[in-house]
Amino acid sequence: MFEESTAIIMANNSIEKIGDIKCNSYVRCEDGSDSRVTSVAKATQTVYEIVQRTKHRANEGEPGRSDPLRKKVFQRIQLKCTAAHELNLMVPIKATIENSFKRQKYSVRWTQFEKFQTLDGRVIMIPKNHHKDFPMDSDGEKAAKLMKDDLNLLYGNRFIFNLQLRDLDYLDGQTRAAVSLRYCPILTGNGILSEFLTGQPHLITSATLSMAWLLGLWLGDGTTKEPEITVDSFDQTLMESLKEQGYLWGLYPYYKDEAVPLRAKHVRLYYGAGPSNKRKVRNLRRDNPFWNTVKGLKFKREDDGHKQLPEFMWNEDVEIREAFLAGLIDADGYVLKEKRADKTYVVTIQTIYHSIMEGVVNIARSLGMWATVTTRSARTSTIIGRQVTCQFTYDISISGTTPLQSVLAYCRSGHKRREAPKHVSREPIYFKFTEKVIGQSNVVGLTIENHKQNILLANKVAARVCTEICDKDQPKISITKNLKHCIACPRTGVRYFYRDWTGNHRVCARCYCRYKFSGYRCLNCKYIPEAREVKKAKIKGEKLGNTNNGELVRGLDCNRCGGILTFDEIRGTRHHRVNTLN
Template sequence: MSFNTLIDWNSRIWPDPKLMESLRENAKIWGLYLTVCDDHVPLRAKHVRLHYGDGPDENRKTRNLRKNNPFWKAVTILKFKRDLDGEKQIPEFMYGEHIEVREAFLAGLIDSDGYVVKKGEGPESYKIAIQTVYSSIMDGIVHISRSLGMSATVTTRSAREEIIEGRKVQCQFTYDCNVAGGTTLQNVLSYCRSGHKTREVPPIIKREPVYFSFTDDFQGESTVYGLTIEGHKNFLLGNKIEVKSCRGCCVGEQHKISQKKNLKHCVACPRKGIKYFYKDWSGKNRVCARCYGRYKFSGHHCINCKYVPEAREVKKAKDKGEKLGITPEGLPVKGPECIKCGGILQFDAVRGPHKSCGNNAGARIC
C-alpha cells in the first residue's frame, strides 16, 4: 500500500497537520479525496473518510465510499477485514513481507493509534505503545514487532468508565501493546508522518536477538511426538521464537531453566514466577510486582481472599458503603466490600518497611 498511515475507510485520527497533509498526498495516488469533520470534542480527533473520484458536484447525492473504491477493495481482498464478523485484522501474509513494508505498516499503526515514550537520550530509550480493542490487531502487532527484532509485550485494561475533558466515556476492554527496540524501532519511527512521532533515520540498524526466560512447569503426562532431522538446524516457531534442534547444547543450557523449587506464587493473584516478588502486609508471604504496586498506591487488601484492589475499585466499594463481615479468625469486622469474594477490604495507613501493628489502621473490629 502507498499509505504509511494505516487508516480505516471511516476512521478517527488526531488532528496533526503533517499527518493530514501526508494523508491527502497519498490519497491522490489512489484517486481518493478526503472528507474531514470534527469529533464530538473539537480539536480532539478528526473523522476522516476516503472517497473515490474527483469529489462530488452540487447535483451529486452519493459518494463512492465503497463502490469502485480501490482502497476499500484492498482492505477486503487482502483480508484486512475478517470475513466472518467484519472485524479488523492484520492478515498473516504481512508477517513475512519485505522489511520495509513491515516497518512502514507498523509506523502507520503508530501514527493512527500509538504514541512514543522517551525515557532518556539515545535510540535505546525509545518505546512505543499502541492501544486496540481488537485481539486480531494485537496479535499482528506482536508478530510484526518480533519479526523486526524488537521486544513486544501486551497488557490489558478492563472495560471502565472514565472522565475525559469533562465527559463520561465508556471505555471498552483494551489491549496495550508495548514495543521496545534500539535502532530497529528508531528506523520504524522514521516512516511516521505525525510530527511529534517521527524520528531521524539511524546511520546503522542493528538487529540482534531478544532473549527472554521462562519457567519449566509440570503439566502432567501426555503423548509427545519427536521429529528427527539430518544435521543441526534452527526452527522459527509461529510466535517468532527461534529454537535449536536438541543436541549437546541442551545439556549446557539446562541449568538456565528455573528449578521448580524456586518458583514463587503470588498470594493475591494467580501469577507465579521466580523474580520480582515482594513481602506482603504480613511480612511473611509474597506478592507479585503488580499487586505490590497496587497495594502501595491504594493501601487496601481483602482480609479473606487477599485480593489487592485498584484505587478505582476501592473508590467504588466506598461509594457503596461499608458492610459487616467476619475475619478468618471469626471476629466481626466492618469495612468496604471486596469485589472478588464479597469479603472486607482492610486499609493499612503505613506500608512498607516502616509498618508495625501499632500503625495499622485497618478495618474496624466490632
C-alpha cells in the same frame, strides 16, 4: 517434543501447526536459512509450559477482580514442550569485581561451565558461579582487575548453551533467575501485498509502501463500510501526505465540512479524476485500488465486516511491515519522548480489536522490538458534557532502538516522525521465563537436516529440534528447590521472597511490602489488602466473623473473601530475606 498445537514458521514464511507438518517439508531456521524436516515423531507425554516473566499484575489487585476480562495477560510469549526437550538458553557471564568492605577484600566473581551429575546419573554441563578474593590494597586492586579482564577476554559477556527443561532445577537460584530464551527478528517476507498489487512478489517501491501505510492508517482510524479515514486537520503534514501517498494510486482524498467545521475531518479516498471533476468519473468503492486491497486481502472480516489485521501481514517483507506499522502509529499511536541515553523509543498504540492487537505485537517483535499489552475495562465517561462509552481496550506498548526509529521514519504525522537511523541493528531479544507442569498431552517432535540450527516458532522463539532422548517421557526427578509460592497471592518465582508472619511460609516482595506497611492480613484467605482497600474497610467498620479454626473474632472485612482482617502491631524487626544465593 512440542505440544501438538505449537505453531512453527515454515520456509515460505507461512505458519503451520507442528502436528500438521510432514516429513520433507521445509522449515525456517533462526539464521534465515531453510532446512528439510527429516523425521516427525508423535507421542503422548507430560508437557511443561514455559511462560515469559513479565511485570503484569493481572492476578492481583482490584482490576483483575472487578473485570474478569483483565485477568488474562495477552501476548505473553509461551511454549509447551516436554521435560527432555532441550532449551537454547543464554546466560550472562561477564566477570565483575565486588568491593567487600566488611571483609576488606576485592572479590572477583565469574561464571564458568562445569560438569555436573544429575540425580539420575547423567552428566550435564551447567554454569556455576565462582569467586576469588584479593586484599583491599592497590596491589590487590590491580590483580583483581587483571583477573577480571583476563576472564572476560576468555569467556566473553554471554554464553549460549543447551539444557533439557527438566535440568533447569539444577541451576543455582541466581543463575536460574538470569537465564533467558530469545525471540528473533524475521528478515524475510512473503511479499503477498506486493503480489496482490502488482502481480510480482517482494516489489518494494514507493507505491507498495504507500499502500501499506494507507492500510495501517485505515485500520487505525478508518470507517469499516467505505474508504474513509478520520484525520486531524491540525496535523497538516499528515493531510498533505495522505494526498501524496494517495496520488501514487490515483486516489484523491476529499472531505466535506459540516456547517460548523470540526477539527476531525472524514476524508474519503476517491478513485478517478480529481475532486474538481464531476462525480460521474470518480469512484468510492468500485474499482478503487485501495478498497479492493482492503477487501481482497481481508482487512475487513468477511462475516461481520469488522476490521482485522490479516495474519499474512505478520510475515510480510520488512519494509512493508515497517510502513504498515507507521500508518497504524500515525492513526492510533502515541510516541513518548525518547530516552537520550540509550536511544530507546517507546510508542503506545490503543485498539479495541483483538486481531489488531495480536498483529501489532507480532509485527513489532518480528522487527526486533519489545512489545507488551495491558488492558482497560469498558467504561463510560463524560467528555465535555457528552456521555462517551469506551470499549474494552488493549494498550500496546512497543519499545526499541534503531528498529523502532526506522518505523517512525515512515510516519507522516509531524510530531511522530523521526529521522531515519543510519544503520538498523536487529538483534534477538532475550526474555526470562518460568516453567510449570501442565499434564499429559499429545506431542510432536521434529528433526531437521541442519540439526545445529534452531527452528522458529510462530511467536519467533528460537527453539531446538528433538534429540533421541525426546522419544520417551523422561522423568523430572530433581527437586524444585528454587521455585517459591506466595501464600498471599498467586505469584511464583525464584527470587525476592520473604518469610511470612509465622516464619514457615513465603510471601512475595510485593505482598511483603504491603504487609510491613499496613500490618493487615486476612485470617481466612491470607490476602494482604492494599492501603486503599484497608481504607474502604475502615469506612465500612468492623464485624464479627469466624477464623478457619472456627474461632469468633472481630475485625475489618476482607473484600476478597468476606473474612476478617487481623492487624499485627509487631511485624518482625528485621528483613527475613529467603536466601537464594545458595
